[in-house]
Amino acid sequence: MYALDFEQPVLDIEKQIERLESAPAAATLADELATLKATRDTLLRKTYASLTPWQTVRVARHPARPQTADYIDMMCRDFCQLHGDRRFGDDPAIITGLARIGPFKVMLVGHQKGRTTAERISCRFGCANPEGYRKALLKMRMAEKFKMPIVTLVDTPGAYPGIESEQRGQAEAIAVNLREMSRLRTPIVSIVIGEGGSGGALGIAVADKVAMMQYAWYSVISPEGCAAILWKEANETTNTKAATALALTADRNLTNGLIDSVITEPAGGAHRDPRAAASAMQHWIVEQLRELTRLDPDTLVRRRFEKFRAMGSTASRQLA
């Protein structure tokens, strides 16, 4: 199992628990087991209550952390994937499709990083190409036409930096999404479920309500990218400093007014209990859509505009 260094003490206790549980005399060791489990829970809570921003980034990248496809499995009914941008191809790094979440029919759009090595390579570890962003917009426009709300799940280190992606207009694809999402006449909610890397994240996150999962990160650049440029070298020390300086955690983004909500994750992060994470997320989505679907499209689009218009620009206060 993949282990984060700061989780190691917890994993060590869990190994003991496992050994006890499989011991022939397990039934007689109930007290010891209970004590160990309590110690584990306390340690886990303590560890996660004091994560540094850089540790948070590493939780956000945990290979067992649920991805868009997992959330679709756990949260959506009737999922019907839709492929392709009808211009160039079908980018597996962004999944789009029709789905039911709670009482709502929605268009679901989300970055996919991939689970198996083969899938990770074909998804370029969640780094979408222009055709991914264009596919997202095409499906979001369909949602607008049929008055379906849009739910986007953000999980990308950034849009893919390659020769072909530049040739096919990576910048243009993202820019057009920013402009068009700002005026789509249907509710949009976005959740940063893992990594929210720069324009590649924002390219599907111009939403009426934006949430971050508790241990996700969202920033203009990755800590390593920032460290490499501003500290001239990316290493454990400079990455730690950059992650703190960038204010990339859910809490900091909320305080800075750049997101609307933080969705609490199960103790020890979403990878320890994906179902609990999915259930918390579903609850938030349904709650937001209940409010947003009541608004007429003019009000919806105006409020969305005003929200982004105010970022870094006015001293006015507004209700989240």
Place this chain on the structure above:
Amino acid sequence: MAERAAERTWDQVETLAPKKAVPEGLWTQCPECGESLFRKALEQNLHVCMKCDHHMRISARQRVEQLLDPGTFEPMNATMSPMDPLSFVDMKPYRERIAQAQRQTGENDGVQTGAGFIKGRKVVVAALDFTFLAGSMGSVVGEKVTRAIEHATDHAVPVIVVSCSGGARMQESGFSLMQMAKTSAALARLDDAGGLFISVLTDPTTGGVTASFAMLGDVIIAEPHALIGFAGPRVIRQTIRQELPEGFQTSEFLLAAGFIDRIVHRANLRSEISRFIDFSGT
């Protein structure tokens, strides 16, 4: 849900940053061909090398001067100056970087915006300034560009943005990122109102600026041989671990790929822009 304060991340300063007082020599060298050029003559030639036609980087102030009819520029929000919303410190505090850039350039931040005329046609113009922290887009650049677009929308005047930027301003992190959404959303409103946006790409235009307003022009033109891209060449080289093709991410590459309308020599920018304005009827 918690009440939140949308933070103002810029400040109004009373006076402009002090003008720089560095004396310049009579001669300067072309960074491309190495030719020694008489500075006065180079200025008259719009900072385009007389020998090899290289379009040199110029400041936003020089750009505005070149582009607009003489004496017509009325600056907007000239006293807007960056704050430091995250109290960002890397090897040097962001505050110090701002102060240093202000001393060196005599500007408050990396963009000039205002109203003026091009060959007698009323326009709103924004020019990004590479000499100020590499033309990076922080809250001030985003806010001033947005206000320029909004002014153009409200007064039914064409807006011209001359981009010249290394991308996001890392020291403003999320605030910098959201300027991409803000400027693009303002352009949606301009578009809804039927306004004309001419985007002029100059060397270099990369990152968050390219992936927002720079690529959203009704007409997108570029100066010859400018570096234009989403990711920087260094990042791409590191990612794909191979050499980049000759001429990759140049204006000519983008024209061939279908992402810009025209490549325009600096000497013809005024007349080409006038022509677009006339065709659009705005």
